[in-house]
Amino acid sequence: MKVLFVDPESKLGGAQYSMVDIIKNMPTKKVIYSCAIKDEGELSVALTEAGANSIYFMPFEGWRWWETGLKNRLKLILSIPLQIINVLKWYIFFKKNKPDIIHFNLSRIIEPIFAAKLIGIPSIIHYREVAATNNSFFGGLPALFKILKLVKYWIANSNATNKHIIKYASTYTNICIINNGIDISKYKKKKTENCNNIFIVAKIAALVPWKNHKSYFEIIKLVLNKNRNIKFLVVGKGNFAYTNKLKKIAKKMGISDNLDFKGFVNDIPSLLRKINLLVHTSANESFGRVYVEAMAAGKPVLAIKGFVEDEVIGIEEGGFTFEKDQLEEMADKICNLIDNPSSCLEIGSKGSKRAERLYSINALTTNIYKFYNKILL
Numbered sequence: 001m002k003v004l005f006v007d008p009e010s011k012l013g014g015a016q017y018s019m020v021d022i023i024k025n026m027p028t029k030k031v032i033y034s035c036a037i038k039d040e041g042e043l044s045v046a047l048t049e050a051g052a053n054s055i056y057f058m059p060f061e062g063w064r065w066w067e068t069g070l071k072n073r074l075k076l077i078l079s080i081p082l083q084i085i086n087v088l089k090w091y092i093f094f095k096k097n098k099p100d101i102i103h104f105n106l107s108r109i110i111e112p113i114f115a116a117k118l119i120g121i122p123s124i125i126h127y128r129e130v131a132a133t134n135n136s137f138f139g140g141l142p143a144l145f146k147i148l149k150l151v152k153y154w155i156a157n158s159n160a161t162n163k164h165i166i167k168y169a170s171t172y173t174n175i176c177i178i179n180n181g182i183d184i185s186k187y188k189k190k191k192t193e194n195c196n197n198i199f200i201v202a203k204i205a206a207l208v209p210w211k212n213h214k215s216y217f218e219i220i221k222l223v224l225n226k227n228r229n230i231k232f233l234v235v236g237k238g239n240f241a242y243t244n245k246l247k248k249i250a251k252k253m254g255i256s257d258n259l260d261f262k263g264f265v266n267d268i269p270s271l272l273r274k275i276n277l278l279v280h281t282s283a284n285e286s287f288g289r290v291y292v293e294a295m296a297a298g299k300p301v302l303a304i305k306g307f308v309e310d311e312v313i314g315i316e317e318g319g320f321t322f323e324k325d326q327l328e329e330m331a332d333k334i335c336n337l338i339d340n341p342s343s344c345l346e347i348g349s350k351g352s353k354r355a356e357r358l359y360s361i362n363a364l365t366t367n368i369y370k371f372y373n374k375i376l377l
Contacts, residue, residue, distance in 0.1 A: 001031050001032065001372060003033050003101045006037075006058075006102060006105060006109060007036075007037050008109055010041035015126075018364075019035075021183065021364070024049075026369065031369065033051070034052060034099070035047050036055075036112070038058070059111070060110075065110060066137055073138065087112075090112045093115075094116060100376060101375060101376070106126065107125050113147060122152070122376065124151065124154070125151045125154050126155045128286050142168075145165075149169070149170045153176070157180050157286055158177070158308045160286065176371050180292070180359065181360050187269045188352070199231070200231045200232075200277075201220075201231070201232050201278075202277075204265075207242055208238055215281040217250055217255060219279065219281070219327050219330050220258065221255055226335050235262045235271065236264065243261070277344070285307055285309070291303065294351070295352060296351075296352060301351065302330055303319065305321045312359075317347075
């Protein structure tokens with residue numbers, strides 16, 4: 001069975017880590033993976049190490065459909081001839097490589113979807129995004145889903161994602177809910193490496209506006225008003241301008257002395273063993289891989305509700321969820337966990353068991369393999 005993964009990125013994010021994990025941990029040698037991505041970079045290296053049979057670098061201009069502003073809309077219109085040419089390039093590529101299944105790793109893909117429809121190869125869209133991150137599409141969500149419905153098979157990465165996309169599906173769309181999964185063993189091998197007396201809190205996310213670092217900073221300020229013997233981390237990277245903006249905000253708020261911008265960290269399991277608590281303030285996660293990673297490492301999670309948080313974290317099982325205006329309550333909970341280390345350990349233990357029970361990489365890859373077989377029957 002030849003499966004072609006398509007992803008419009010060259011860098012590693014949650015969706016790309018999941019693609020790498022699927023390739024690396026597919027439980028049968030009957031699936032041979034090749035990948036078509038934007039260009040060389042972190043992702044191509046990771047895919048090679050995971051065992052991808054071939055990696056191709058293909059053109060993607062469809063991202064322009066999500067760009068806003070008059071200037072960018074004009075660029076979109078001017079790029080349409082190029083996108084049409086790209087569809088032809090993808091068509092030729094698919095015809096030459098003849099995959100049995102095309103697995104689109106994200107829904108933010110345009111040209112190869114048209115090409116796959118033209119050539120008639122069975123295709124899957126793996127839905128990992130929520131409405132808030134797609135609203136800027138030219139023509140809105142109805143226009144976007146007219147394109148996405150060209151693909152018959154959909155994977156929703158959570159029940160919450162399924163509830164969002166099912167209203168846009170056509171009568172012939174086949175939707176399968178398959179929870180994301182991780183290699184739990186990578187997070188459980190060692191005991192915590194935090195051997196000092198400083199309580200460490202981390203937010204792990206790309207430095208982009210919708211990840212809502214500003215609320216995280218507000219929580220930090222509230223906590224520091226009550227307890228100074230605590231260290232906060234910002235883990236992830238973004239462009240220079242936005243990163244610099246966040247650093248200036250932190251300095252203006254007076255929290256810089258207790259806040260460390262770590263940048264991109266490749267070894268997340270090791271990082272999680274060094275912290276005590278994960279705080280996540282984005283309310284637009286369709287799954288939240290980092291929630292499961294923290295739980296697998298035995299770390300409590302505090303998150304803002306918005307989409308999937310209660311489903312993945314559980315109600316006071318792997319951590320605690322809050323409304324977006326409950327920042328003071330989140331700060332109080334952090335202080336409470338600092339003062340009650342046994343409670344912190346208990347929540348961490350519950351979360352670890354939940355992650356192992358519901359979100360293992362074996363469950364993910366087994367279910368995807370079953371879906372592949374169903375498609376090819």
